[in-house]
Amino acid sequence: MEKQYNPQEIEARWQREWDEANLFQTDLDTTRPKYYVLEMLPYPSGTLHMGHMRNYSIGDALARYKGMRGFRVLHPMGWDSFGLPAENAAIKNNRDPGEWTRANIAAMKDQLRRFGFSYDWDTEVSSCEPEYYRWNQWLFLKMYERDLAYRKKAQVNWCPECSTVLANEQVVDGRCWRHEDTEVEQRSLRQWFLRTTAYAQQLLDDHEEIEAGWPERVISMQKHWIGRSTGTEVDFKLDGSDEKVTVFTTRVDTIFGATCLILAPQHAWVEKFGLAARAQPLIESVARRDPADVEKLGIDTGRFVVNPYSGGKMPIWIGNFVLLAYGTGAIMAVPAHDQRDFEFCRKYGIPVRAVIRAVDGELADEAAMVEAFSIYGVAENSGAFSGMPSSEAIDAMNAHGEAEGFAKAAITYRLRDWGISRQRYWGTPIPMIHCEACGVVPVPEKDLPVVLPANVKLTGTGESPLKQVPEFANVECPQCAGPAQRECDTMDTFIDSSWYFYRYCDPKNDKAPFDTKKVAGWFPIDQYIGGVEHAVLHLIYARFFTKMMRDLGLITWNEPAKRLFTQGMVIRDGAKMSKSKGNVISADDFLKVHGADVARVFSLFAAPPEKDLDWNDAGVEGMQRFLTRLYRFATKHAAEGVGESAEPVTDSDRALLRKLHQTIHKITDDFDSRWHFNTSLAALMELTNDLYAQEANLSAGVLRDIVTKTVLLMGPFAPHLADELWRELGNDGFVLKQGWPEVDAALAHDDQIEIPVQVNGKLRSRLSVARGTAREEVERLAKEDSKVGPHLAGKTIRKVVVVPDKMVNIVAN
C-alpha cells in the first residue's frame, strides 16, 4: 500500500533501533579485512554546520559502503575540545570552560546522531579530558628526553586579541588565523618548541609514499611550506677581527660579484654594533605589508667584512628585506645577479659588478644595467673559477670553500621549529617544573597527568592564567624537593589533533597512549577526509607526530594515512556560510523541515565532493521529491512478488534489469574510484524514473528484485529511508548488514545498440545494430542509410572509419 513519506518519524525510529542493536559497534574480528575511515574531528563550538555535515556525509557513505562490502570498519568520532573559544566564552559569560565545552559536545553529539552517522561512540575521544591529554604530556616528556622538545627565547608571533603566542602556521598575511582584522605583533619570549625541522627532510621524502592517495595540491602546498633549498653557507670575517658572520646563498657562483653584506634588522650583530634602535623602523617598515609595496630601506653600519673567495672588502649594511627567520638572517648582496639586491644597491649607490654572462653572450655593462641578470650562465672575473658554467662553478667553489674551511654546501628549509607554548588556560599543561636550584626539571612520569585546575579566574590579560593559581603553580622540585614553579603555559591545541586517530584504536588505555598491537591492526588510515584548509597545519603536524612516535618505538610505519580526500566548502549566496554573513543554514532547522536523509543526499548530489557546493534551497526540494518518489513506489509494491521468480518475462523486465545492473556497476565503480556520488545518485534517479515509466509492464518478481536492490544501493546515501523500505519489503535486519548487490554482467549487457553515423565528422544518422556486428556490415549499413545518402551525393568516399560498437565516420569530398 502506498504510504506518505514522513522522514522525521522514520529517522527517529531507526536511530533508536540502531542504538538498541549496537549496529555501529566496531567489529574486532580480524578474519575480515579492515577499513579505517576517518573524518577530521570537529571543535565543539556547540552547533554542527553544513560543512561538517557534508564532510561526514561523505565519510558515512564510504563507511556504510565498505561495511556492506564485507569490511570490518573503524569509523570513529571525537572532539578537538581544548581551545580559545571555550576560554573566550568563559570570560564573556562567566562560565567554566569545561562545563561550556561538555555541554557543546552533548549538543553536537545529539546532532550527529540525528543525521544518522554510523559512528562507534565507544571509541569516542575528547582531548580536554585528562585521560587524553595526559598522553600529550607523556609524549612531550619523551620528546624532551630525545631533545625534540626544547626551550629557547625567541621572537614569537603574538596575537593581542587571543592574548597568546601563535605558531608560524597560524599567522596568515601577518594576521591571526582566528582574527582576520588583528595584526600579529612580534615579542621576545621564552617558549617551548618541538623540533619539527629535524624531520623536514623525511617529511619531504615520504611524500613519495602517499603521493598516490593524497591530492597533488596538498602535497605541493606542503613541499612549498617545508621549502627546501640547496646552496652554500659562507663565513665572512669581520674586517680586523676573527669574528665571523655566516650567510646562506643558492648562487655561490656569483660571489665574486658580491658588493656588500646585508644583515636582517633583528640580526645579533645589529645589536652588537649598537644599532638596534636605529634598525627598529626597518622592522616596522615591512610588518604585514605586501612585499611588492614595500620600499627597500637600508642602514650603512660603517663596518666591513672580507669576501673569503676574492679577498675583497665589502661594507656591511642592514636591510629591511632580509629575513631573520630564513637561512642565517644575513645575505651577501650580488646586485648584478639578484633583482632585490639590484634595487637595494642602486638606491644606495653600492657598486654593481657583473660576473656571470649568458652562455652565448657577453658580460653586461654594469652602468647600463636596468635589471639583474639572474639566470645561470658562465662565471667571469671570478679568479680560478672564470670560464666555468654556473652549476660547475658552484660545485668547484663549494669544494674549495670546504677545503679552506670558510664555506660548505648546505641545505636550508623554510620550515621552522614548532612553537607550542600558549599563555592561555584551556589547554594541556606543559609537564615541566622550574627549580631555582636544578633549572628545568620534567614532571616524573608517575605524576602524570598534570591536571588542569578547575575554577580558575580568567581575565584575558595575556598573563598565563595558571600563574594566578598558587596551588597549581607552586610545587616541590621533583629533584631537590626545594620550592619550585610549574610551567604555567599550556600546549598549542594542534598537539591534540596530531595523534588522536591513534587513540581511537584504544581509547580507554590508562597505561600508554595506545597499545602498539591494537593500532597496528588498524593502521594506516585507509581514508582520511577533511577540509583542504588543514593542508599545512594539521596535516604536517600529524605526519611529524607519526614519524616521531615511530622513532619512540610506538609504531613501525612512516605515514598515518594512505589516502586523503579534501572536500570543498559549502557556499551559499556566493560566500562561505558564516554567522557574520547571515547565510548560515542551521542543522537543527534543516532536520526539522527536511530530515537527515534529504540533507545527506542533497549534499552529495549538488556537486562532486571535491568541489565547492552551492547551497540552493530549490535543489533541496528536488532531493526531497526524489526520496518521496522512491518511497511511494516501494511502499506501493511492497507486498507484491514475494517468492516469485525474478526471471525476466517481458521486454520491460529485461530493459529494467539491464538498467538495474548497469546502475549497480556504476555506483560500485564510483565508490571504488572517483567518488562522484552526484552521478551515483543521478543513476539512481534514472532507475527510479524508469520504474515509474514501466510500472504497468513489469512482472511482480522482477519488480520486487529491482526495488529490493535499489533499496540496498540507497543504503550509504539515505540510510534511514533504506532501512525503512527494507523492513517494508518484509525483510529482517539492517541494510548495513546486507551484502552489496552484485552485478550480473549478462543482465547488464545490451544486445542491441545504437551507433552514430558521421559524414565528415558530422552526425547524420544512427544505426541500430546487434552488439558485435562486423565492421564490413556496419560500413554497408551506414552507406545505405537513407539519411546518409544525401550527404554523399556527388562526392567520392575517401575513407570509412568504423569503431566497432562505437561509431562510423564516412570521409567524402
Add this chain to the structure above:
RNA sequence: GCCCGGGUGGCGAAAUCGGCAGACGCAGAGGACUUAAAAUCCUCUGUCCGCAAGGACGUGUGGGUUCGAGUCCCACCCCGGGCACCA
C-alpha cells in the same frame, strides 16, 4: 612574481580511454487531475533560421594535431586557491 586548480545551457552539473555535448536535478513554459490551491502526473526547454522536414552554429579566445577534440599540443584571456623580498 612563483605554484596549483578551474572556465560547458537561465542555474548546479554530466560526458571515467580522443568517438552521439548538455545525463540527472533546479528554474521556466504548456497540459492533466482539482470548485480552487498544494501535492502528484505528462509534454517541451542550448542558440539562430524554418510552418515543418531539416539546416547552421555551439564547451573562455586564437592556432595546431586527428577521419573525429569539451577531452591532446602551443599561445593567450579570465576566475578561484596557496605561497610570497625564501637569498
